[in-house]
Amino acid sequence: MIYALIETSLTMSLIIALVLVFHHFFGDKYAAKWRYYIWFAVLIGLLLPFRPDFEHPLAIKAPVASESVIPAPTADVSDSMSKEIVATTPNQEIATSDFWSVPLIIFSIWLAGFIIFLAYNVWKHYRFLHMIRRWSDPVTDKAILTLFEKEKETMGVASKRIAIHMCAFEISPMLIGFRKPIVLLPNKPIDEEELALILRHELVHYKRKDLWVNTLLLLVTAIHWFNPAVYVMGKAVQNDCEESCDEALLQGADIEKRRRYGEAIIGLIRNKDVRRTALSTNFYGGKGH
Template identity: 30%
Template sequence: MISMLEIFIKELLHASLVGSLGIIVIVFLQKTLFKRYTHAFCYYIWLAVVIRMIVPFKIPIYLSQEVYKFFVYFFDVKPITDNTNWLNYNMVVKSSVNVVSVNSNNTINYFEILFYLWLIVSIIFAVYYIVSYISFNKKIKNFMYDIPDNNIDGIYSNLLIEMNIRKKISLKFCRGISTPLGIGIIHFYILLPEVNYTAEEIKYILKHELMHFKRHDMIYKIILLVVTIIHWFNPLAYILCRLINNNCELSCDEAILKKSDIKERKLYALTLINSLRLNKNNAFQNNLTMGFNSKKNILRGRLENMLNLKKRKKGVTIGALAVILTISSVISVNAFAKNSSSSVDRTNTSINKTVKTNTQNNVRIVYSGKTKDMPQKYKNMFNIKDSTEDNTKSIVITGFKEYTYSNAPESAKKQYEEACKKLNIKPDPSHVIFAHEK
């Protein structure tokens, strides 16, 4: 039996592999083709990889035949018909594909072991991030206090108006930090260290932090943490987070200096250098903070870009293509067949159906695997033909009689009810089931 846990692990590993390939491709492109594009483009193009890694499975969407025709060239389409027939016996029906899978109950399912290992470590990571953030918030709130300088409050108020920011973002001084910080998920704060900045430096520092909040960079950071929680086993997931954080700072600088001349750019660069000079080891550090300073390994790149007046491309076409590819990779469009009846129970469409042949008492199914590996008791029970052939895809099962659930024998009803219970499906009187002929 192919369990849902096995399917999940396979989909997760597939998403991690696809994401890893995406990371390698984008890193290569950013060093070559993407040099001509804005840092904002380089920052947001990562979302194509991030979304694919967060959504390891495909989300089904069901459309009519007419609408389906517009999507057939872009999505994986699986038509659904109303000829729902159910095979009821000691076999388990697998969702989404026309497969009936048989396994020995004594077989060790290593995928289930992997799932529980992944789940335990993921929970540990999630708990660690949540507890560390709550602890960080509690500690830092004991060291923050109101700004006593009216001039700083005046600069801050003017920037809120200039940048059209209406959300409440509190400005505070904070002991124990040596670099400006932006924090908060529900309540937002900008924290300034106890450093004597000039009015010009305060302006650029506050503008930088406000730009992070305006662009919702904190939400991006939370999504990245989710990626590391889900893909903790993939070292490229941590590299992805570091690269995106670097692009975040570069794109933030770019947004602030968008309409600035060379003089203003030099002042901004000097503000960053001076802030780094004053920066020491912070007493408070957390993954969910946005600082004016960044690591020294990207300082050179930030300074070069601040003084670069060359116009860059926005990358609208490539961005649109990335959106289409991302959507197509996480969505499976399913088309209802033209002969679908409105009376068909749609809850049944997520479960595999057997396809009945022209003969009343013959059922044709698709078997996953080699028929020679099928347990002998199933071969005997279902009178399977061509059982010696390897990789048989189509098997004719004979000796069954068709019933509806309402008039089926009690033994067949009970077995069908047990199968429905495992699949969280409610039996319906109109469902078709098969049982041995008496």
Template identity: 20%
Template sequence: MSGPILEALIRANLALALAIVAVMLLRRPVRRRFGPLAAYVLWLAAPLCALVSLVPVHAPTTVMAPAVEFAATAARTVAPAAAKAPALATIVFILWEIGVALAFALFAIRQARFVRAVGRLTPLDDNRAVLRGEHVDAGPLVLGWLRPRIVVPADFADRFEGEARALVLAHEDVHLRRGDATINGLVVALQCLCWFNPLVHLAAKALRVDQEIACDAAVIERHPHARRLYAETLLSTVLTVNTAPLGCHWPAAGPPPLKERLTMLNAASLTPLRRKAGLALVVLVASAAAGAVWAANPAPALEPAVITRPDWAQKPTADDLARFYPADAAAAKAGGRATISCTVAVAGNLENCRVLRQSEEPYAFGEAAIQLSQIFRMQPQTLDGKPTAGGKVTIPILFSVPK
């Protein structure tokens, strides 16, 4: 079970990494030409490519040779020695699970510390939907995931007055209406699942920046006369390195993101038609990338069809059984059982045979069954006059002491 999961995880991370690299290269040019919202929506391509990498390509249906049994004889199963040792895939899967648990715990600790640092939350007197923290560096931000709320610092009324206060609240309201808190929660979940992929953590930081710039653009679009005041309000905000994993922050986490946001405020406004065209182009590019990833997915393996009435052309006789009977078992007058699995060739003969199980007695009944497989012949199955092959044959054989 761990093998297929690891294979899917590796495939999804390869698709995710390629999409992240492409988005990181395109986000700034897209923002300049089509606006911040288009650059923010462009991040949709990364998880979309990861998801479609898990969808198998539809494989063409083919008719396979029958899976049959030569004898209905039960046999005790002997587990191979190699199966008892832990497989490498299982060890890697366990390490991945431990990493996911540790990453989740780390994010949970960071969130709990931030919430504890904010202190007791009380509603504002003039706006009960906004909560005020106990400290001056607690926000403004949207805090939470399932039920996000706007949280402002203790000195919010003194630090932000008049129109500046309305601009800050408008920014946080855009976060709430767009569902950015939910998006950030999904990003954290992806960081936990892909804790070993550094590109995922780098993309999470860049996405947060594009998210804030897109909110800035939405506020300026509604208040085009307030660009200068909005920039001054950003500059007067207390910069902090402590951020909540589940939250959308008004203050920047450092000078570089703040510089990007101020640069956007000085950019010329785009026409509504150009912004819509940019969004349509971004969605088209994301869909095309996802389609390319899906087309590169491996096709699922086909299972052989089962035919309940096989047509044997040749089967071993009693003389054949006696000829390949283990000598030591014959001397001890001991019987046994063995079950083999083979592939049916085009001509009806058996190939690629292997022992599934055999008696626990110290006699080579499995090897004898492999030698008997050379005698079996099956009537070739045909489809439109052409032979079909590749089916699996299961043959349990009972060995009785030769007379």
């Protein structure tokens, strides 16, 4: 089983490299959403590392001898067999030593890494939620709430219960929460037009279920924690997710609206260090992106 995992991880590393090269040279030739969908297919391939080994239908099995054909052992043969069994009994220690085989040792190392990686990220997520509960408050500004409801209606999610909070510490706008989704905003002045674009950006994430894709990415990274290519892929997935979201948001927009949106992003990335969690969206993919 562990060898199947390693083999799959190495094979998918080659596919990840090919996809990265293809996106680098031809990514601007097609919509960002297709790059995002391609990564989703790669994630599924990485999530299913264990493939069943089906026996070939035409395989011919060796005939099994019938018990009736085997003659009963004579007394002398029985005595000699008993002596052999008694003689080999001490060798049970060899079988016990074989318990810690190489595959089991490798599997134990992988399992430890899987548990540590997943536990750390889950702990980090819940620590972030605790900070949010302590340092954020529901938005009470009627103008912002009215704008938010307007954007929800525009995105076709007016009936969904999505909260909007203002956070006291440095964050980028983000969507967080599966059962009770919350749009988090930094506690800083934002122009109304820019705020409308920011809110719509997070609502696009909500409508596309991108939080679940982030969960899938976290699980895949935990399974393949030993593979550096998976971490490179993770950054590419997040960047293409944000870019495809921007693309959906600005579809049909004129140059002025695009300029204002760009200014909104530039205004937010001046903050070098912003807190986030793996199970949240992010308004931008970093300064380089």
